[in-house]
Amino acid sequence: MISSDESFGVKLKSLIDKNLPDSSLSADVICREMGVSRSSLHRLVKEHTDLSVNLFIRQCRLERAKFLLKTTELRIAEIAELVGIPNPQNFSKYFTEAFAVSPTEFRRQKPESESITPDPAPEPALIQPITDPVYTPQPEDNLPVVVHKRQYRYLIAGVIVAGLAGLALYVWLQLGRQHHGVSSLLGTNQSIAILPFKNMGPTDTGPLVEGITDDLHTVLSLGDSLKVVARTSSDQYQNTKKSIWQIGDELQVANLLKGSVLKNGNQLQVKLELIRTNDDIRLWAKTFSGSYNDLFRLTDQMGQEVLQQLNPSGVQRTQTISRPVPTTNTVAYNAFLQGRQLMLTRSEDKLKAAISQFEQAVQLDEHFADAYAYKAVCYQLLIDMGYQTGQAIWNQGKQNALTAIQFDSTNSTAYATLGSLYANAYQWKQAEAAFRQALRHNANDAQANYWYSLLLRSVGRLKEAMTYSTKAHTLDPLYPVILTGHVLNCAYAGHFDLASQTLADGKLLFGDSFLYAFGQSLTALAKDDYAQAANAYREALRLNPNLTTQWPSLYYCEARLGQPAHARAYLATQPETPQILYNKAVVCAGLGDQVNCLRYLRQAADGGYVYRDLLVFPVFRPYHRNPAFRAILRQYGLPDSLPATAQISSGL
Structure with a gap:
């Protein structure tokens, strides 16, 4: 005879099995369907499995996935969707934590009948037999049937549910003893x-x-x-x-x-x-x-x-x-809050209005460090967004950051902004010192970690760059800018598998953004896959026509593919400002014109501009041993060669 708790277990497992494809299945849904309170459900599941309700649901999903991996030819992404974990990254992570092997490796292993000792069969009395009526085909069965892909998936799921229903109680009783590594699913409390x-x-x-x-x-x-x-x-x-x-x-x-x-x-x-x-x-x-x-x-x-x-x-x-207490003046604080609100859109007029609010705040409290710090951020954004250029606005940003630090020596925002301003001016050592101070005072600052990773990338310390962009991405997992920067760090370091995996993980988040295509283009470029890079550049430019600085990189790829028309037209028609001179160097590199490439680079450098990532940009790999190229790197305070480890991982 089955006890009431065991009967409850059978019903619960059956309910979960029938709803596994539904990623929204939760404790609340189960309580509503089974007519039990949340506390009763939690107690019963905990007693039988030593798991929370949500972790028990997840373990059921993973057990089903394990079965499907061994018994079907469905793609792993399809299996993940069938068991209600539609995010492939999360599915792979949970599966590996539960079974100490990735889904791909698990599928490659020998069939369970050959390599895994089967568990003892459940007690026959506890299995409820299922008897299906004999089906006799009818003439109508010869009609063509159109089954959509999603319907096909759920049809498979239904068949599997029926086949496993007889084992429901057994799985319920065994899961408490078989959740390999499930405690790790709880994660850290910190x-x-x-x-x-x-x-x-x-x-x-x-x-x-x-x-x-x-x-x-x-x-x-x-x-x-x-x-x-x-x-x-x-x-x-x-x-x-x-x-x-x-x-x-x-x-x-x-x-x-x-x-x-x-x-x-x-x-x-x-x-x-x-x-x-x-x-x-x-x-x-x-x-x-x-x-x-x-x-x-x-x-x-x-x-x-x-x-x-x-x-x-x-x-x-x-x-x-x-x-330190930021300010004791509530009117000054109100002005500061208004300035922070205005910064959100990052439009030129709103940034200037924000500066006015911060100026009002410091007039009311001349020691208000945060107001000076965010005023510096506004000046930096005006430069980064291309709204304003020149030494005067750079000096304004620097002075406000230093004033903030004068009044609050622990202000991480001021240090991080100062580091970014120094990096934009090619003052690498000063930038690193500022970023280190920012992270010393707030190691959890995602933006500071990310900006520091960009600096490390520029100076060729790619392994360190990956470390800091990984932390930034962990702290700010839904910010496409940080994710794209991390992709570039991985690709430039030669870790193409990580770059590709990060892009795949981020596709649902920002697959329709120009940033996604931009990340794809530079990853392909780092692998010398010019056809894929060109397609990705075209997509990025379609999604964001204002991304005009990327046209030369597209023309570089086309020229490498034997299609030089756009490259030659660009060289013939564009004016020769320092930025354009650098762009022409990129185009000449695609044409294999080393002499003019180096000439344009020299002219751009003498005019005050080089690309911050000149040292690691894949376009200029063939020039790394050229004395003229190395001289330009030294002129801007960059190492004249990549570290040996970076050269090996990048294939140089």
């Missing part, structure tokens, strides 16, 4: 993302809500060994309908922090909830109240208490985290 806080007050308090969220992010980022996902990624979940498990899965974090803010007159009320992502359990919640004048004390208190919840044994350590 990771968190802050979801966009809700504004419970009038619309005009929106910048304040943003400021509190950002300030709390800064406090948490100062925690030792804590991964705090950058807001560029976490802000994408504004008003999301995705489940806690899905968000945690996509951001690869163990915890989410949700919050709401209400400002009533001069009083603030902030409600926080800390939620564990693998089972959607609320670990902690608290309401903080105080005067708007005590805002920074309040956010520090919130941050310290969240850190304590994440690491109860490290109370003494987390209490040592401190930072």
Whole structure:
């Protein structure tokens, strides 16, 4: 006789099996379908499998995938979709963690009947036999049937469900003992993302809500060994309908922090909830109240208490985290918040308006370091976006960054901005010193990690560049700019498998963006695959016609493929500014015209311009041993050759 718990297990496993293709299957759905409370479901699953409900669902998906890999010829991506894990990267990661072998390697192994000792057969009394009626073909069965690909997949899934239904209870009882490596699926507790806080007050308090969220992010980022996902990624979940498990899965974090803010007159009320992502359990919640004048004390208190919840044994350590109060002038802080809000679109007029707001803030509080730092960021963005050029605006950015550091020697934003400004001016040593200071004061700053990786790439330290762009991508996994930069670091270092895998992982995220095509083009270019590179450049230019700096690279590829018409036309029609002279050098390299290539490079360099990645750009590989090329590198403070390890990995 089957006990009530065992009967529940059979029903639960059957329900999960029938809904495996549905990636939204969750504890809430199961509770609704089976008519049980969330706590009862959690207790029963925990007792039988020692897993949370979500991890049990995931393990069922992986067991099904294991079966399909051995018994069908379906592609791995199709199997991943059939079992409800449509993201191939996540599917491969979960499968490897559960079974200590990748899906590809598992499929290559011998059939289970040859290499795996079968488990003992389940008790016959516990198996419910399934008897299908005998089917007699009818004349209508000869009619042609059109089955769409997706229908075909679900048809296979249905057949498999029927075939495995008799083993439902056995799997239920065995999973608790067979979840190889499942504990690793829980991940580390030392990771968190802050979801966009809700504004419970009038619309005009929106910048304040943003400021509190950002300030709390800064406090948490100062925690030792804590991964705090950058807001560029976490802000994408504004008003999301995705489940806690899905968000945690996509951001690869163990915890989410949700919050709401209400400002009533001069009083603030902030409600926080800390939620564990693998089972959607609320670990902690608290309401903080105080005067708007005590805002920074309040956010520090919130941050310290969240850190304590994440690491109860490290109370003494987390209490040592401190930072200067940004400002005691609430009017100055309001102007600062308005400036931060204006920066978001990065348009020229909004950046200039933001500078005015930051200027107002420092007039009200001349020691307001963050206002100086973000004013420097605006000047840097005006340069990077191509809105303004020249020594004067560069000096403005540098001076504001240095002023911020003068008033707050731990201001990581100011150091990172200063590093980027120095790098744009080819002042590599000063840039590295600034970036190191930025990361010393905030190792969780995704942007600083990314910018530092770009500097390391420019000076040929490609292995280090990959290390820092990997960390930046981990901290900001949904930001296409960082993902593309990481792809380039991998490709230039000769790690084409990693570059291709990163592109594949990011396809769902930004496959329709020019950045994706741009990453494809440079990866192909690094492999000397000129046909693929040319196609990718054309796609990038189709998606973003303003990407005019990439036309010469396309003409380079065409010339290498024996199609020189566009390259020759470009050389004949374009003016000779320093930037265009450099572009002409690229085109001449494609034509195999070494003399004119080096002549144009020399003229561009003498005019004050070289491409920051000149040392590692694949176009100029054939010139690395040329004395004239090396002289240009030295002129701009770059090493005149790549390190030996970089040369080997890049095939030089």
